[in-house]
Amino acid sequence: IAMKKVSCCWCPSLTTGRDSACFCLLAVLIALYMLLGAAIFSSLERPAELQANNLWSSRFETFSEEYNISHEELRSFLQDYEEARTAGIRAHRARALWDFPGAFYFVGTVVSTIGFGVSAPSTLTGKIFLVFYGLLGCSATILFFNLFLERLVTFLSVVILWCYQRRSQQNRLEDKDDGSHSEATGKPSIPQVTLILLVSVLLVACCAASVYSAMEGWTYLESLYFCFVAFSTVGFGDFVSGQREKHEGTRGYQVANCLLMLLGVCCTYSLFNAISVIIKQGLNWLLNYLDVMYIC
């Protein structure tokens, strides 16, 4: 079976030159977007970094003097602590990482490619196993996300067709024609899907954030930030849900956490795909515009 998905219907124009131009234009735009982002983040975060550096230097100095510890000795202690951290030790006791629920949470972050990094395999066998496990697991999850998107669009089609039929019945009574062609076919348009997905993601994020801010001791804004970082599968690991020792007993919260994550990741993946189609349309429009400019 040939790779149909790729060869058909994704791009309106099927000429190779046009597609390559589209690809190159996107690459250039992403590079520019990254340069812009780097400049902004650098200006936002650099002062905070320098301030944290000064704060830590003075803390280090004071501690070293107070207990009469040489800098080398203290640094080597911190180095050991860093190694212990990668095996899951925290200054204030966190929950066990590699009991069964912990390992399940870890496996979830692997197959969803969130990868918080709170736990990562420390043994060589674990590392080798991870590669093979992840290869199959990540592929299966991509398929799951794609099927979710497919199911969602089918569901939205049904809903929109139903709405259209209701409206056309009303119109027949009122003898009007609103001329919306896309609804007549019962297929949702890209902006419709994007809007619905955006609202869904916001709803899930707001619900999840209120749960997290109650259970994790984060502010609501921090919880929203965590939701975005987790749902987009970026997963920095600066905030990670369900890691406190007290959460070990609350099975209900753990399950809710997993379900919220699953729903959030699925919706956000769909939203990214919908936005990417809009970007694609924008690129085509831009190429057409450049074509016209070039010919004139």
Added chain:
Amino acid sequence: IAMKKVSCCWCPSLTTGRDSACFCLLAVLIALYMLLGAAIFSSLERPAELQANNLWSSRFETFSEEYNISHEELRSFLQDYEEARTAGIRAHRARALWDFPGAFYFVGTVVSTIGFGVSAPSTLTGKIFLVFYGLLGCSATILFFNLFLERLVTFLSVVILWCYQRRSQQNRLEDKDDGSHSEATGKPSIPQVTLILLVSVLLVACCAASVYSAMEGWTYLESLYFCFVAFSTVGFGDFVSGQREKHEGTRGYQVANCLLMLLGVCCTYSLFNAISVIIKQGLNWLLNYLDVMYIC
């Protein structure tokens, strides 16, 4: 424009019931796969975690006694260190995180959704900006990956058509027919694409691993593990390339690092998609098999 990609040609059967069955079967299989994975990782990593716990407890105890520091005091010092770590401080000096190249690396981990978490925005403005920045950036990157996959399949089609034409010329000379229909159309089959992508990923990973093991002081196996974790966009952050202080000056290595990552992530994304199509075919085969079983 209707969401064509989703509605056409991804699934051989277009009946809704069949698709839902496919989706549910996949969900169940992924859940089982995750439970199995959790059991295996738990048994592999739990002993190492307990050992690391003991090691750290004794180190903590010894240090506390040696310098006559109360446990609370030492724990609070480590707590402060953890906070400093999130702002990028390390026991042994690492490179600056939020200078321009550092911020660029950070932005790269955001839009690719790798998210190593070595640096994450610490200011509230940075966090809010990240959400909007990531929304557009991640969508653009998904489009980039999809276009890369499209370009790749087009390229492979051309290569395979060329190979077929060469072979058919030879066959005409030798008057043979090998009957391979998929090559005749010039479209690569899924197993062909998967195999080529697997070889590509392995090649990129091996090249990258030899660079990383030379520059980062990791073993070759550790470098390969890092490559998989980075290329699959899981990004635990236990190993992160280009973070040492000495790398600040080596601009060539930084650029090579970015290019290797880009190539690796693109190829691995394509590989995951190819494998996901194979899994989809497997699911359909399984559903057919279950249908037959159920009818009998």
